[in-house]
Amino acid sequence: xxxxxxxxxxxxxxxxxxxxxxxxxxxxxxxxxxxxxxxxxxxxxxxxxxxxxxxxxxxxxxxxxxxxxxxxxxxxxxxxxxxxxxxxxxxxxxxxxxxxxxxxxxxxxxxxxxxxxxxxxxxxxxxxxxxxxxxxxxxxxxxxxxxxxxxxxxxxxxxxxxxxxxxxxxxxxxxxxxxxxxxxxxxxxxxxxxxxxxxxxxxxxxxxxxxxxxxxxxxxxxxxxxxxxxxxxxxxxxxxxxxxxxxxxxxxxxxxxxxxxxxxxxxxxxxxxxxxxxxxxxxxxxxxxxxxxxxxxxxxxxxxxxxxxxxxxxxxxxxxxxxxxxxxxxxxxxxxxxxxxxxxxxxxxxxxxxxxxxxxxxxxxxxxxxxxxxxxxxxxxxxxxxxxxxxxxxxxxxxxxx
Amino acid sequence: xxxxxxxxxxxxxxxxxxxxxxxxxxxxxxxxxxxxxxxxxxxxxxxxxxxxxxxxxxxxxxxxxxxxxxxxxxxxxxxxxxxxxxxxxxxxxxxxxxxxxxxxxxxxxxxxxxxxxxxxxxxxxxxxxxxxxxxxxxxxxxxxxxxxxxxxxxxxxxxxxxxxxxxxxxxxxxxxxxxxxxxxxxxxxxxxxxxxxxxxxxxxxxxxxxxxxxxxxxxxxxxxxxxxxxxxxxxxxxxxxxxxxxxxxxxxxxxxxxxxxxxxxxxxxxxxxxxxxxxxxxxxxxxxxxxxxxxxxxxxxxxxxxxxxxxxxxxxxxxxxxxxxxxxxxxxxxxxxxxxxxxxxxxxxxxxxxxxxxxxxxxxxxxxxxxxxxxxxxxxxxxxxxxxxxxxxxxxxxxxxx
Numbered sequence: 120x121x122x123x124x125x126x127x128x129x130x131x132x133x134x135x136x137x138x139x140x141x142x143x144x145x146x147x148x149x150x151x152x153x154x155x156x157x158x159x160x161x162x163x164x165x166x167x168x169x170x171x172x173x174x175x176x177x178x179x180x181x182x183x184x185x186x187x188x189x190x191x192x193x194x195x196x197x198x199x200x201x202x203x204x205x206x207x208x209x210x211x212x213x214x215x216x217x218x219x220x221x222x223x224x225x226x227x228x229x230x231x232x233x234x235x236x237x238x239x240x241x242x243x244x245x246x247x248x249x250x251x252x253x254x255x256x257x258x259x260x261x262x263x264x265x266x267x268x269x270x271x272x273x274x275x276x277x278x279x280x281x282x283x284x285x286x287x288x289x290x291x292x293x294x295x296x297x298x299x300x301x302x303x304x305x306x307x308x309x310x311x312x313x314x315x316x317x318x319x320x321x322x323x324x325x326x327x328x329x330x331x332x333x334x335x336x337x338x339x340x341x342x343x344x345x346x347x348x349x350x351x352x353x354x355x356x357x358x359x360x361x362x363x364x365x366x367x368x369x370x371x372x373x374x375x376x377x378x379x380x381x382x383x384x385x386x387x388x389x390x391x392x393x394x395x396x397x398x399x400x401x402x403x404x405x406x407x408x409x410x411x412x413x414x415x416x417x418x419x420x421x422x423x424x425x426x427x428x429x430x431x432x433x434x435x436x437x438x439x440x441x442x443x444x445x446x447x448x449x450x451x452x453x454x455x456x457x458x459x460x461x462x463x464x465x466x467x468x469x470x471x472x473x474x475x476x477x478x479x480x481x482x483x484x485x486x487x488x489x490x491x492x493x494x495x496x497x498x499x500x501x502x503x504x505x506x507x508x509x510x511x512x513x514x515x516x517x518x519x520x521x
Numbered sequence: 522x523x524x525x526x527x528x529x530x531x532x533x534x535x536x537x538x539x540x541x542x543x544x545x546x547x548x549x550x551x552x553x554x555x556x557x558x559x560x561x562x563x564x565x566x567x568x569x570x571x572x573x574x575x576x577x578x579x580x581x582x583x584x585x586x587x588x589x590x591x592x593x594x595x596x597x598x599x600x601x602x603x604x605x606x607x608x609x610x611x612x613x614x615x616x617x618x619x620x621x622x623x624x625x626x627x628x629x630x631x632x633x634x635x636x637x638x639x640x641x642x643x644x645x646x647x648x649x650x651x652x653x654x655x656x657x658x659x660x661x662x663x664x665x666x667x668x669x670x671x672x673x674x675x676x677x678x679x680x681x682x683x684x685x686x687x688x689x690x691x692x693x694x695x696x697x698x699x700x701x702x703x704x705x706x707x708x709x710x711x712x713x714x715x716x717x718x719x720x721x722x723x724x725x726x727x728x729x730x731x732x733x734x735x736x737x738x739x740x741x742x743x744x745x746x747x748x749x750x751x752x753x754x755x756x757x758x759x760x761x762x763x764x765x766x767x768x769x770x771x772x773x774x775x776x777x778x779x780x781x782x783x784x785x786x787x788x789x790x791x792x793x794x795x796x797x798x799x800x801x802x803x804x805x806x807x808x809x810x811x812x813x814x815x816x817x818x819x820x821x822x823x824x825x826x827x828x829x830x831x832x833x834x835x836x837x838x839x840x841x842x843x844x845x846x847x848x849x850x851x852x853x854x855x856x857x858x859x860x861x862x863x864x865x866x867x868x869x870x871x872x873x874x875x876x877x878x879x880x881x882x883x884x885x886x887x888x889x890x891x892x893x894x895x896x897x898x899x900x901x902x903x904x905x906x907x908x909x910x911x912x913x914x915x916x917x918x919x920x921x922x923x
Binding site for chain 1: 573577598605609624625626629652665667668670671677684689692706711713861900902914915916920921923
């Protein structure tokens with residue numbers, strides 16, 4: 120039986136079809152492309168019981184991933200991250216509340232999923248050099264997986280991106296550059312370089328396979344809840360690939376008949392310092408406008424204009440979801456609450472989802488007893504600067520106070 | 522059927538027996554205590570096939586862990602970390618070489634295993650306040666799990682311990698103190714405080730349950746290789762709990778009849794700047810001497826005198842293993858090699874194991890084609906200072922060089 124049931128690429132805007140076995144980037148209409156599978160054949164062949172005995176990584180879903188040959192799989196064991204009940208914060212909000220913890224994955228960030236599948240497929244298609252802009256974590260992940268695959272990687276990140284992600288790129292042997300600007304500036308530099316040098320453009324949504332890695336979060340949430348999807352999934356939204364991927368995964372699971380009609384309401388969370396998608400959602404627009412002078416401590420969601428904004432807005436609207444922006448100070452408080460009350464040291468972006476849950480519960484949009492999943496996109500240990508610590512210094516002869 | 526087949530505590534030195542359902546620390550003879558199970562009953566009840574359908578965490582082995590009731594399990598989804606083949610470095614050394622990657626675990630370090638099981642059992646035994654010295658990662662892990670359990674934690678760490686581990690303790694709500702000294706100074710402070718205040722002493726090997734968490738690395742390596750143990754396991758050794766635990770796990774698996782007579786040769790790796798166990802092994806001593814003025818960039822193995830030294834030496838000798846010290850410069854080179862050639866950004870302690878493999882292969886102690894596992898105890902992202910990065914800064918209008 121085929122390892123992958125990959126069929127073709129499809130434009131979600133103009134519905135043009137592309138050959139999946141050639142390198143492809145955007146549709147000629149400018150839209151990102153989505154990967155399509157022969158789901159009817161998957162439905163005949165694969166069943167939930169078969170999954171149970173497979174290894175705890177995202178590759179357990181290989182029929183629904185785009186890599187045709189197992190020998191091209193580039194893996195560091197990513198996926199099947201913990202889904203953890205919040206035993207204090209849940210009851211305090213009268214919710215059945217969970218965190219899907221993407222801190223427990225290679226590179227400490229959910230970006231590993233997109234990189235694992237994206238790099239694997241790039242390698243399978245014969246790519247030798249890739250290039251991308253990043254706010255840090257995606258660069259770290261793609262540099263890491265490119266090293267494992269033996270590919271060359273060029274990475275451009277804003278000067279202000281988290282320091283540890285520089286380390287990841289540099290030690291992995293990537294060609295790393297900083298830019299005195301935002302990710303949009305980094306993107307423009309990469310765009311020119313890709314054109315000049317013929318490199319593979321691995322920018323967010325400019326190749327179709329990163330979404331396929333990210334969508335496995337949706338499969339895992341469904342599988343971990345025994346195929347009973349939750350009422351609400353709250354997602355920190357920058358480029359939006361995660362929420363697009365989760366929505367795509369849920370639609371595929373419906374077509375396989377593995378989940379029912381009801382979908383979780385998808386919530387996109389942004390920062391009040393950078394909220395283009397929230398603004399577009401509030402105004403009923405199909406696309407967002409560039410957010411000027413954006414700024415937030417949650418660096419991963421400092422994306423002033425996302426290429427896939429219309430897909431995010433569609434995912435939110437089609438599931439009767441919500442979009443809201445949260446304040447950096449609330450986010451830091453939520454980060455401390457998750458650590459001290461639940462033992463979860465999440466990244467600032469992940470903490471934003473708890474702020475959103477609190478606000479949506481207070482407004483009544485989330486009802487008592489609903490099952491809600493907060494998506495924590497990475498580990499707090501990658502962001503040492505967001506924690507302010509002042510610690511007493513003892514001499515060896517000193518005693519601890521009671 | 523019982524969740525745990527816990528039987529009693531036993532002193533490995535004088536063979537005294539203690540009640541496992543009361544709080545216990547060291548034996549009256551001064552030795553750490555080991556946890557014993559009714560392995561005959563486990564053998565009758567549990568089989569390898571039953572494990573296959575269980576969740577991918579260390580709690581899949583709950584019959585062989587000391588927590589009697591599932592409701593006392595304090596978990597963040599730890600365990601079943603990736604076991605990854607080294608596809609370039611392996612062939613270059615003519616070895617079937619793997620990394621067991623403990624970076625992919627809550628808190629980014631193998632210390633999570635000991636903390637998960639140790640805190641769970643402490644909670645089950647009614648502990649409310651625990652205290653411990655640490656070189657950083659153990660403190661971060663125990664603070665995190667204590668927060669999840671709702672316990673109070675006092676943590677004392679050397680001023681020079683990795684900064685990120687301070688963050689973990691502080692944000693988790695632990696009472697954190699630095700000491701102008703080494704872990705041995707921190708240990709003395711904790712020792713006095715425990716005596717004065719009646720707190721639970723969670724220092725390395727001063728409670729019997731941390732080993733039980735760590736030993737699951739041994740179970741997992743065996744299970745991940747379909748119960749065919751490798752020829753050699755190389756372990757970075759500070760306090761030595763990991764190597765003691767792996768040896769204990771292998772002995773238990775033998776008693777269950779799940780693995781054969783042959784055990785992997787266990788290799789203890791230390792730094793040339795702190796090598797008390799290597800010195801004792803070379804000199805044929807049963808215990809080590811305090812290593813004066815110890816210093817190494819691999820902070821986790823800067824332990825001048827380990828309470829369990831005699832158990833480490835026994836594990837190494839009983840398996841026809843080896844003990845060796847490696848140089849900090851070699852270790853940094855090995856860290857870079859693992860990242861750039863294999864996509865594995867390991868911690869300095871983990872990198873030491875590759876140096877050891879190279880030296881033991883060069884000396885002929887490891888033979889061609891042997892199956893060797895390097896134990897990487899944590900993620901490189903927790904040690905930003907060990908990577909020196911110099912990155913070109915671009916302006917938005919600049920171009921990338923080819």
